[in-house]
Amino acid sequence: MDETPFGDDTLHEECGVFGIFHRADAAAVVTLGLHALQHRGQEAAGIVSHDGTQFHVERHAGLIGDTFTKASVLERLPGQSAIGHTRYATTGGGGLRNVQPFFAELSAGGFAVAHNGNITNAMTVQRELQRRGSIFSSTSDTETILHLVATSGARAFVDKLIDALSRLEGAFSLVGLSANLLIGVRDPLGIRPLVLGELEGSLILASETCALDIIGADFIRDIEPGEMVVISESGIESVFPFQARRARFCIFEYVYFARPDSNVEGRNVYDIRKKIGMELARESNVEADLIVPVPDSGVPAAIGYSQEAEVPFELGIIRNHYVGRTFIQPSDSIRHMGVKLKHNANAAMLKGKRVVLVDDSIVRGTTSQKIVQMVRDAGASEVHMRIASPPTSASCFYGVDTPEKAKLLASRMTIQEMADFIQVDSLAFLSIDGLYRACGEPERSKISPQFCDACFTGDYPTSLTDQDGADNVRQLSLLGGAG
Numbered sequence: 001m002d003e004t005p006f007g008d009d010t011l012h013e014e015c016g017v018f019g020i021f022h023r024a025d026a027a028a029v030v031t032l033g034l035h036a037l038q039h040r041g042q043e044a045a046g047i048v049s050h051d052g053t054q055f056h057v058e059r060h061a062g063l064i065g066d067t068f069t070k071a072s073v074l075e076r077l078p079g080q081s082a083i084g085h086t087r088y089a090t091t092g093g094g095g096l097r098n099v100q101p102f103f104a105e106l107s108a109g110g111f112a113v114a115h116n117g118n119i120t121n122a123m124t125v126q127r128e129l130q131r132r133g134s135i136f137s138s139t140s141d142t143e144t145i146l147h148l149v150a151t152s153g154a155r156a157f158v159d160k161l162i163d164a165l166s167r168l169e170g171a172f173s174l175v176g177l178s179a180n181l182l183i184g185v186r187d188p189l190g191i192r193p194l195v196l197g198e199l200e201g202s203l204i205l206a207s208e209t210c211a212l213d214i215i216g217a218d219f220i221r222d223i224e225p226g227e228m229v230v231i232s233e234s235g236i237e238s239v240f241p242f243q244a245r246r247a248r249f250c251i252f253e254y255v256y257f258a259r260p261d262s263n264v265e266g267r268n269v270y271d272i273r274k275k276i277g278m279e280l281a282r283e284s285n286v287e288a289d290l291i292v293p294v295p296d297s298g299v300p301a302a303i304g305y306s307q308e309a310e311v312p313f314e315l316g317i318i319r320n321h322y323v324g325r326t327f328i329q330p331s332d333s334i335r336h337m338g339v340k341l342k343h344n345a346n347a348a349m350l351k352g353k354r355v356v357l358v359d360d361s362i363v364r365g366t367t368s369q370k371i372v373q374m375v376r377d378a379g380a381s382e383v384h385m386r387i388a389s390p391p392t393s394a395s396c397f398y399g400v401d402t403p404e405k406a407k408l409l410a411s412r413m414t415i416q417e418m419a420d421f422i423q424v425d426s427l428a429f430l431s432i433d434g435l436y437r438a439c440g441e442p443e444r445s446k447i448s449p450q451f452c453d454a455c456f457t458g459d460y461p462t463s464l465t466d467q468d469g470a471d472n473v474r475q476l477s478l479l480g481g482a483g
């Protein structure tokens with residue numbers, strides 16, 4: 001990975017969180033939950049458990065299946081309550097010291113926190129705390145939460161946490177573990193998901209419902225935007241401690257991040273993706289013989305497109321599943337190689353055909369360029385590209401590791417220029433209202449948009465204090481990626 005303090009130029013993954021209260025082998029259950037959330041972050045993972053007397057912490061670089069399935073690792077995580085995290089860095093870079101959950105011994109006792117999202121004033125707050133003597137052991141935005149809890153003047157522990165989070169801007173879906181509490185919180189806009197589940201009487205918090213399915217747990221409900229739930233021996237309590245605002249869930253969770261078998265905010269992700277494809281076909285249908293998805297994430301939208309356009313769907317591109325995701329390749333040259341390693345044209349299917357390729361997004365254009373070439377080499381007579389989201393023209397600062405704006409193809413080219421760049425006969429993107437329609441809204445409300453869609457519209461729903469700060473607080477440490 002890139003070792004710069006503010007991450008590299010990669011995009012797309014974010015983080016997954018999972019927690020369970022009062023269940024035998026809690027850490028093993030968390031391991032399974034994190035395995036189902038592996039798509040949200042593949043850089044590193046960690047679990048913190050509490051055995052009734054003390055906390056146990058394990059944090060490793062790499063995939064859950066490679067690091068947490070060894071008996072020796074799970075033996076070091078005894079206890080009936082545990083939280084875990086799969087990470088894709090968005091602040092502070094890689095390196096073991098930024099791996100979550102973060103744990104600290106506070107005056108109120110031990111506390112561990114696992115965070116999905118990105119705090120947009122974390123570095124500014126860190127600077128302020130450092131000036132008053134705080135010593136940070138990482139360059140992660142998440143550690144700021146622990147310091148704010150530690151220095152809060154509130155009396156009760158939960159009030160300290162509320163006090164701490166009230167000072168932060170941006171996106172946070174958190175699970176926290178103290179000696180006797182499991183806590184779940186979503187930021188007031190509810191940018192990232194968090195759900196509540198139950199397994200034979202033990203309450204669970206998880207980023208997505210697919211993490212409940214893997215262990216046969218029941219889905220209870222979404223944690224609401226701005227809600228904090230406190231789970232203890234005496235049950236679950238819910239509070240809404242932040243100033244109420246209109247929720248703005250990340251619309252890109254539906255387009256790409258969340259697993260298609262998850263239900264997020266009352267909607268099934270697969271179903272939304274198919275509807276997105278249908279909208280796309282209605283908006284920009286073109287005469288063709290075949291609808292071909294760019295696997296994996298283009299598949300549901302291509303099915304929807306094919307059904308609406310009444311043109312056959314075929315797997316004209318086959319994906320090799322033993323290759324990691326494009327975005328975790330460390331440099332442009334390797335990334336290009338990664339795309340070639342990952343996809344291959346199914347030539348028998350494509351020869352002489354007019355093909356509509358469907359993908360969910362164009363970011364740098366690397367994938368599209370390679371795929372189009374592949375499909376042309378396989379003998380397709382026409383290649384049209386249809387993208388199941390509007391042009392990605394702005395960076396995300398809420399937990400998705402987007403390339404800087406200048407590297408986003410749509411930020412520097414018109415649609416025609418992009419079509420020429422990826423060498424297609426035609427290129428069309430879904431409109432922003434089409435995307436909202438697929439999500440069940442009549443259109444995007446201009447006065448009060450129903451979702452965060454900043455990477456498509458540049459309309460950021462929170463302040464971006466660290467970005468806008470005059471003294472470049474992003475450059476906090478030159479040791480950003482150190483372990």
Ligand SMILES: O=P(O)(O)OC[C@H]1O[C@H](OP(=O)(O)OP(=O)(O)O)[C@H](O)[C@@H]1O
Pocket residue numbers: 012256294295296297298325326327359360361362363364365366367368
């Ligand atoms: O324009 P680019 O910079 O190439 O990025 C866009 C591509 O990246 C994503 O897929 P990814 O390869 O991450 O994974 P997937 O297999 O889950 O679709 C996305 O689905 C696009 O296909």
Ligand SMILES: NC(=O)CC[C@H](N)C(=O)O
Pocket residue numbers: 013014015016087088089090091092098100115116117118119140141142399400401
């Ligand atoms: N992608 C995420 O949600 C990352 C969480 C946190 N900002 C980190 O960098 O560790």
Ligand code: SF4
Pocket residue numbers: 191250251252253395396397398399400452453454455456
């Ligand atoms: S900027 Fe885009 S990816 Fe980031 S939270 Fe908003 S909609 Fe989601």
Ligand SMILES: [Mg+2]
Pocket residue numbers: 294295296297298359360367
């Ligand atoms: Mg893809």
